[in-house]
Amino acid sequence: MTDLPAISFVVLTLNNNKTIKNCIESIVSQNYPVFETLVIDGGSTDGTKEIVEQYRDFNVKLYEFAGHGIGKSRQIGVEFSKGEICAFIDSDCELPDHLWTRKMVEPFLESKNVAGTWALGAYKRNYPSIARYSILQHPYRRKKISKFIGDENYLAIGTGHTLLKRNAILDAGGFPDLKAKEDVYLTYRIVKAGYTLVHVENCDVYHLHATTFRVYMKKYERDINAGLTEKEENDKGSGSAISFIISNSIICPTGLALYGVIKDRDLAWLWHPFVCSAKLAIAARSFLKFELINSKKSPLRH
Numbered sequence: 001m002t003d004l005p006a007i008s009f010v011v012l013t014l015n016n017n018k019t020i021k022n023c024i025e026s027i028v029s030q031n032y033p034v035f036e037t038l039v040i041d042g043g044s045t046d047g048t049k050e051i052v053e054q055y056r057d058f059n060v061k062l063y064e065f066a067g068h069g070i071g072k073s074r075q076i077g078v079e080f081s082k083g084e085i086c087a088f089i090d091s092d093c094e095l096p097d098h099l100w101t102r103k104m105v106e107p108f109l110e111s112k113n114v115a116g117t118w119a120l121g122a123y124k125r126n127y128p129s130i131a132r133y134s135i136l137q138h139p140y141r142r143k144k145i146s147k148f149i150g151d152e153n154y155l156a157i158g159t160g161h162t163l164l165k166r167n168a169i170l171d172a173g174g175f176p177d178l179k180a181k182e183d184v185y186l187t188y189r190i191v192k193a194g195y196t197l198v199h200v201e202n203c204d205v206y207h208l209h210a211t212t213f214r215v216y217m218k219k220y221e222r223d224i225n226a227g228l229t230e231k232e233e234n235d236k237g238s239g240s241a242i243s244f245i246i247s248n249s250i251i252c253p254t255g256l257a258l259y260g261v262i263k264d265r266d267l268a269w270l271w272h273p274f275v276c277s278a279k280l281a282i283a284a285r286s287f288l289k290f291e292l293i294n295s296k297k298s299p300l301r302h
Helices: 020-028 048-053 070-080 100-110 129-136 166-171 182-192 213-229 241-250 253-264 267-297
Strands: 007-013 035-041 060-064 085-089 114-118 161-165 196-199 205-207
Touching (some): 020 035, 020 048, 035 048, 048 060, 060 070, 070 085, 085 166, 100 114, 100 161, 114 182, 161 166, 161 182, 166 182, 213 267
Parallel strands (some): 007 085, 114 196
Antiparallel strands (some): 085 161, 114 161
8 A cells, every 4th residue: 555644643641651551562563654643641640651751762742731631632632643544542552463553544545435443442361350341241242333334323433442534523523522422422423424434343452441340330430420411412322321221220140241251251251240230330329419410500490
């Protein structure tokens, strides 16, 4: 392939000294002609920034913006980027091979209507069990995914390991200043604008999503709270507390866990009953808290 578009890798980080090195190493080792790496740090105090600074000679640029939410930080990365395409890679991710970027760019070369490409997460066998479970239980791994995603078949696509055209991001209004679901909001707006997103198979990215049960559930709580506060017009694909509760009540957690252990040959599935119970408790607490806050704002609400 010739005349490949320039890529700007955008990596958000905050106190990720245990994962940032592998993440950056996997990026700078890409077999790709023109790319830069922008690391947006939210105020790390654990040595993360010092690790990033070691890669200055590899066109890795560090920007410090403490106190901003995820949405604002992603948009800052877009604004500083110089590439035609922004590659959003979470700081706990590791690209699988040196040719990953080339394979992810191919769909852009085949059609001008393609605004983005995305890949699923994967895990290494030495990951903690809760990290393996977070990948195994992902609903997109349990059903067939369409290669081409548009307005008519949109599903929630985040930006943990996703490439998006910079112009398409700006045309869609950019990332909203949200603490969660900012990426789903954007990808939904992109397909509503008439663009297509492409799922690239066999390009799964190693994603150390969470190393402890507490961290895993904290991320779920963040997403639930975001879902409760989203406006209805932006709710497509993002889920809600009600559907969250229903899905965890109808499915038999223990049965699914046993099926998962047999199918995937991984005992990490045994986390499932505990996670489902925690999800229900967190969803109920978040919903009650949300209703309490609203009732205080509207004393006459019945």
